Amino acid sequence: MAEKGSPIVLEARGLTKRFPSVIANDQVDLFLRRGEILALLGENGAGKSTLMNMLYGLYHPDEGEIWIKGEKIALKSPGDAIARGVGMVHQHFQLVPVMTVAENVMLGSETTRRWGMLDARAAARRIRNLSQQYGLQVDPEAVVEDLPVGAQQRVEIIKALYRQADILILDEPTAVLTPQEANELFRIMRDLTARGVSIIFITHKLKEVLAVADRIGVLRRGRVVGTTDPKTATEASLAEMMVGRQVLLRVEKDDAKPGRPILQLNDLRVNDDRGHQAVKGLSLELYAGEILGVAGVEGNGQRELVEALTGLRPLAGGTVLIDGQDTTHFTPRQITELGVAHIPEDREKHGLVMPHPISDNMVLNRYYQPPYARHGVMQQEKIIADGEKLVQKFDVRTPSVRNTASSLSGGNKQKVIVAREFSHPTKLLIAAQPTRGIDVGSIEFIHKQLITQRDDGVAVLLVSAELDEILSLADRVAVLFDGRVVKQLPIEEATRERVGLLMAGSTEA
Amino acid sequence: MQAAGGLDKQFNKAMLWYWGRRGVALALVLLIFYSYWQNPQLTTGMLNAMLRQSTPLVLGALCGMLGERSGIINIGIEGQMLLAAFVGFMVAATTRSLIAGVVAGVLMGAILGLFLAFMAVSLKMDQIIGGTVINILALGLTSFFYQANQTIPGKLPIISLGPLADIPLIGSVLFRNPPITYLALILVFVVHYALFYTRWGLRTRAVGEHPRAADTVGINVYRLRYMNVIIGGAMAGVAGVFLSLESVGSFERAMTNGRGFVALAVMIFGRWTPLGAWGAALLFGFANALQTQLQFGGSLQIPYQFIGMLPYVLTIVVLAGFVGRSRPPAAVGQPYETE
Numbered sequence: 001m002a003e004k005g006s007p008i009v010l011e012a013r014g015l016t017k018r019f020p021s022v023i024a025n026d027q028v029d030l031f032l033r034r035g036e037i038l039a040l041l042g043e044n045g046a047g048k049s050t051l052m053n054m055l056y057g058l059y060h061p062d063e064g065e066i067w068i069k070g071e072k073i074a075l076k077s078p079g080d081a082i083a084r085g086v087g088m089v090h091q092h093f094q095l096v097p098v099m100t101v102a103e104n105v106m107l108g109s110e111t112t113r114r115w116g117m118l119d120a121r122a123a124a125r126r127i128r129n130l131s132q133q134y135g136l137q138v139d140p141e142a143v144v145e146d147l148p149v150g151a152q153q154r155v156e157i158i159k160a161l162y163r164q165a166d167i168l169i170l171d172e173p174t175a176v177l178t179p180q181e182a183n184e185l186f187r188i189m190r191d192l193t194a195r196g197v198s199i200i201f202i203t204h205k206l207k208e209v210l211a212v213a214d215r216i217g218v219l220r221r222g223r224v225v226g227t228t229d230p231k232t233a234t235e236a237s238l239a240e241m242m243v244g245r246q247v248l249l250r251v252e253k254d255d256a257k258p259g260r261p262i263l264q265l266n267d268l269r270v271n272d273d274r275g276h277q278a279v280k281g282l283s284l285e286l287y288a289g290e291i292l293g294v295a296g297v298e299g300n301g302q303r304e305l306v307e308a309l310t311g312l313r314p315l316a317g318g319t320v321l322i323d324g325q326d327t328t329h330f331t332p333r334q335i336t337e338l339g340v341a342h343i344p345e346d347r348e349k350h351g352l353v354m355p356h357p358i359s360d361n362m363v364l365n366r367y368y369q370p371p372y373a374r375h376g377v378m379q380q381e382k383i384i385a386d387g388e389k390l391v392q393k394f395d396v397r398t399p400s401v402r403n404t405a406s407s408l409s410g411g412n413k414q415k416v417i418v419a420r421e422f423s424h425p426t427k428l429l430i431a432a433q434p435t436r437g438i439d440v441g442s443i444e445f446i447h448k449q450l451i452t453q454r455d456d457g458v459a460v461l462l463v464s465a466e467l468d469e470i471l472s473l474a475d476r477v478a479v480l481f482d483g484r485v486v487k488q489l490p491i492e493e494a495t496r497e498r499v500g501l502l503m504a505g506s507t508e509a
Numbered sequence: 510m511q512a513a514g515g516l517d518k519q520f521n522k523a524m525l526w527y528w529g530r531r532g533v534a535l536a537l538v539l540l541i542f543y544s545y546w547q548n549p550q551l552t553t554g555m556l557n558a559m560l561r562q563s564t565p566l567v568l569g570a571l572c573g574m575l576g577e578r579s580g581i582i583n584i585g586i587e588g589q590m591l592l593a594a595f596v597g598f599m600v601a602a603t604t605r606s607l608i609a610g611v612v613a614g615v616l617m618g619a620i621l622g623l624f625l626a627f628m629a630v631s632l633k634m635d636q637i638i639g640g641t642v643i644n645i646l647a648l649g650l651t652s653f654f655y656q657a658n659q660t661i662p663g664k665l666p667i668i669s670l671g672p673l674a675d676i677p678l679i680g681s682v683l684f685r686n687p688p689i690t691y692l693a694l695i696l697v698f699v700v701h702y703a704l705f706y707t708r709w710g711l712r713t714r715a716v717g718e719h720p721r722a723a724d725t726v727g728i729n730v731y732r733l734r735y736m737n738v739i740i741g742g743a744m745a746g747v748a749g750v751f752l753s754l755e756s757v758g759s760f761e762r763a764m765t766n767g768r769g770f771v772a773l774a775v776m777i778f779g780r781w782t783p784l785g786a787w788g789a790a791l792l793f794g795f796a797n798a799l800q801t802q803l804q805f806g807g808s809l810q811i812p813y814q815f816i817g818m819l820p821y822v823l824t825i826v827v828l829a830g831f832v833g834r835s836r837p838p839a840a841v842g843q844p845y846e847t848e
Contacts, residue, residue: 056725058724058725058847077727077729078724078725078726078727079726079727080727082726082727088725090725094719094721094722094725094726095719095722096714096715096718096719096722096723097718097719097839098718098836098839099711099714099715099718103711103715104722106711107711107712107715107722107723107726107728108712108723108726108727108728109726110708110711112707112708115707116707116708116709117706117707117708118706118707118708118711159726163726
């Protein structure tokens with residue numbers, strides 16, 4: 001842990017970055033002492049990543065100064081930052097999947113003999129040394145795409161250390177980890193700071209901040225709204241700083257009153273894009289009036305499961321019954337017309353037609369039916385009138401329904417999808433990552449909508465990578481690992497620790 | 510248990526692949542020896558024709574590969590070859606120097622590479638359109654400026670490599686060739702080594718697979734893509750002057766005759782590796798040689814049009830069968846934005 005008087009190794013003074021439609025960072029001041037962990041907290045879109053990308057030389061500030069180890073520096077490219085000992089582990093790993101760990105680690109700082117010939121052996125030796133020195137288990141010869149995410153993250157950290165980084169920026173490093181893997185990461189972080197490495201740790205998870213930080217900075221709408229001490233801060237106080245008002249951290253809801261079975265999956269098998277089986281014999285039952293949370297680390301078959309249920313991906317085996325009807329070979333439209341609503345994981349790719357007006361997007365699931373179409377001709381007046389009603393009802397912030405879907409913010413895009421999916425009679429709602437990357441206000445709104453739907457007797461399948469979201473919304477939890485449901489738990493028995501262990505593949509918990 | 514079973518299966522597959530390839534290679538060598546024993550003249554003639562026919566294909570494939578490995582699709586190889594063949598021929602005809610012709614042709618290829626890189630990297634244009642622009646441009650320019658009755662002082666001569674050339678079969682096939690045929694062979698090995706064992710190669714592959722990852726470790730994605738596409742263009746230029754100055758000895762309208770596109774099939778069939786592409790090019794070269802042999806030497810009762818189809822049918826079969834199965838560089842065709 002850093003002393004109060006440790007020298008400042010990195011400082012931002014009045015950094016400002018403007019993008020065409022938004023000021024991402026506005027006069028940001030920030031400093032980092034040697035050997036400390038500074039947690040940087042903020043909602044999605046608060047400007048955390050922009051700030052870090054400037055400190056790493058990927059973006060260039062419009063105003064302000066960056067000082068590294070007492071020197072004022074204009075970073076032209078990541079190369080400049082690396083040369084001064086700044087290393088960054090990006091939220092989306094910057095690893096080449098088809099290359100080995102050694103190739104990835106040395107890329108850009110290659111160990112070579114004459115004529116630029118790679119010295120793979122020397123590089124592997126150095127990686128093994130680093131891996132021992134810092135307790136980071138990696139095999140230099142392994143191919144990155146075969147590694148689990150936890151190991152890929154260790155590769156990223158080694159990549160920074162290989163370049164002799166002593167200032168480490170970790171951008172949302174725990175987003176893809178199980179709680180146990182996150183704890184392991186925190187151990188590594190403390191190990192690193194004990195050796196004089198300074199760390200900026202970016203997250204929006206309050207618990208983690210309190211567990212690991214020496215100091216906390218909070219960013220809101222591109223400004224630093226304060227710094228605080230983890231000893232005195234609480235989750236509630238941090239949430240309030242982050243959002244700017246009081247936030248309900250727990251969702252209020254009554255007990256579920258499950259009715260008849262709506263979704264019955266029997267030995268479901270689905271292949272991924274590469275033709276490998278991603279869902280490997282999955283059986284589930286979901287009842288009217290309950291929320292079943294599907295927990296699991298991303299990439300354990302969630303996407304394939306959702307796409308199979310909605311008819312977007314053919315099954316490799318097994319059957320799907322929706323309200324007693326066999327939909328195994330149904331088209332997406334047939335499934336929709338049965339009363340299935342779908343909030344897709346990637347709202348920009350699969351949820352909306354970005355260049356089309358909001359009003360058209362609101363009727364994507366029934367544009368071909370009266371009153372929106374007559375004899376194959378779209379009835380624009382009706383579409384726009386109904387679109388305006390929905391915009392009102394679901395609080396979509398836009399000047400006009402004639403604006404394109406791409407003009408909306410993330411949270412408002414999600415509201416358009418929710419509005420569309422909830423405005424036809426629904427029996428089954430499949431929600432994949434419904435609150436990913438949207439602001440806290442929108443999250444609250446969407447959570448309330450999910451509960452309302454449940455209370456109206458809809459069966460809700462909630463697939464989410466955010467364990468907290470599942471634990472606060474679901475009535476039952478099914479834990480997915482390697483394409484199978486390893487365990488189903490009533491919510492009372494689903495503790496963070498237990499679900500975390502199950503997510504990591506343990507069958508004992 | 511399941512995982513172990515999967516590994517077993519993978520292992521068996523790898524073994525099958527390994528021994529399968531060796532078996533096929535051995536069978537081919539035996540076949541060649543047998544046919545040499547039966548008819549030495551025809552066999553050496555066929556093998557020679559195969560090697561020469563494969564030369565522009567393998568050079569074109571190297572051009573495409575350098576581009577795609579760094580993330581740029583080059584569908585303009587055909588045009589690059591054609592314009593280089595033309596410029597090489599015209600310069601050789603006016604200066605009366607074959608060397609000057611070769612240099613000019615290669616330079617022309619490189620310039621077209623620069624043009625493609627500018628469209629694809631700097632303007633972020635659709636790369637298929639960029640390549641098509643080059644193809645149309647080349648066809649138009651060469652047809653417009655083409656003059657009949659131009660001649661060049663001979664063709665690039667055959668160089669015999671001393672005693673090596675006297676080895677039966679091997680000597681006359683491998684060591685008695687004109688310069689560009691040698692050059693292509695050397696380039697295959699040089700590019701293979703460079704791509705997989707040097708810093709430049711590692712960076713090139715990284716830029717083609719995941720440019721952002723390369724950018725975050727301080728690699729200049731744009732510069733690397735420019736470099737690769739320009740060097741690739743030069744190789745297409747070599748293929749072009751091979752056609753006009755080494756193989757035919759004159760220029761004809763549209764003389765590339767689809768070789769630039771076949772080269773792309775060769776590249777894919779060779780799984781984006783130079784050695785693989787060489788093997789694929791030899792196969793296509795053989796199909797061409799066979800086609801010629803059957804048409805002109807033949808006592809076969811098949812209309813020549815069908816025999817002439819052989820290389821193109823092979824292209825279709827290869828593309829239909831292999832395109833889906835081998836994996837191209839992940840970022841191919843996508844313009845890279847830094848901010």
